[in-house]
Amino acid sequence: MTFALDLASWVCILLGSFFVVVGAVGLVRMPEVFTRMHAASVIDTLGVGFLVLGMALQAGLSLITLKLLFLLALFVFTGPVVTHALAQACLQDGIAPMLDADRRADRAAAEQTEGRRS
Amino acid sequence: MFAVAAAAILVALALAIARAILGPTIFDRVLAGNTVGTLAIMLLAVFGFLTGRPEFLDIGLTYGLLNLIGTLAVLKFFRHGDLAHRADTERGS
Numbered sequence: 001m002t003f004a005l006d007l008a009s010w011v012c013i014l015l016g017s018f019f020v021v022v023g024a025v026g027l028v029r030m031p032e033v034f035t036r037m038h039a040a041s042v043i044d045t046l047g048v049g050f051l052v053l054g055m056a057l058q059a060g061l062s063l064i065t066l067k068l069l070f071l072l073a074l075f076v077f078t079g080p081v082v083t084h085a086l087a088q089a090c091l092q093d094g095i096a097p098m099l100d101a102d103r104r105a106d107r108a109a110a111e112q113t114e115g116r117r118s
Numbered sequence: 119m120f121a122v123a124a125a126a127i128l129v130a131l132a133l134a135i136a137r138a139i140l141g142p143t144i145f146d147r148v149l150a151g152n153t154v155g156t157l158a159i160m161l162l163a164v165f166g167f168l169t170g171r172p173e174f175l176d177i178g179l180t181y182g183l184l185n186l187i188g189t190l191a192v193l194k195f196f197r198h199g200d201l202a203h204r205a206d207t208e209r210g211s
């Protein structure tokens with residue numbers, strides 16, 4: 001039983017480490033700020049989530065696990081808040097997301113014809 | 119096993135700092151700073167387990183709260199140029 005728990009926690013910690021590194025590589029290699037936010041959120045969700053789960057399995061049922069869960073809850077609540085504030089500040093500053101195909105013009109035209117029909 | 123996690127977090131920290139130095143806009147630097155804070159908290163937790171003293175988690179929790187407030191304060195400063203800006207005099211967003 002303890003071996004199974006150890007194995008599970010090792011797998012979780014290795015997965016967490018993997019996602020942390022993947023998120024950081026994305027942070028460096030993504031082309032613009034919105035896609036970099038997307039990469040950084042991998043660290044905040046999957047990386048931290050798996051690491052905390054692995055450490056909680058290692059710590060067993062104790063006060064340490066409770067603290068780890070508080071840490072996880074903190075990340076779950078603050079991550080979206082920070083990302084939202086950052087994206088809002090970017091848009092306010094006039095930084096537009098880099099789009100492969102800008103379909104906003106098509107939609108505006110479609111809405112115009114729709115309005116004319118009714 | 120915790121050593122592997124600590125090494126991965128250190129590598130990620132180096133990459134995040136690289137983005138903070140390279141970052142063309144101020145928002146890239148803020149994002150990188152927030153990521154550095156997150157990774158520092160995880161490094162604290164992992165290092166606590168590595169040395170058999172998980173009491174470091176308390177420091178991690180405190181640092182998490184500071185990280186949120188710090189990021190939001192920097193964003194507010196660069197949006198309004200003033201930390202004492204009142205919310206009800208918001209420009210249309």
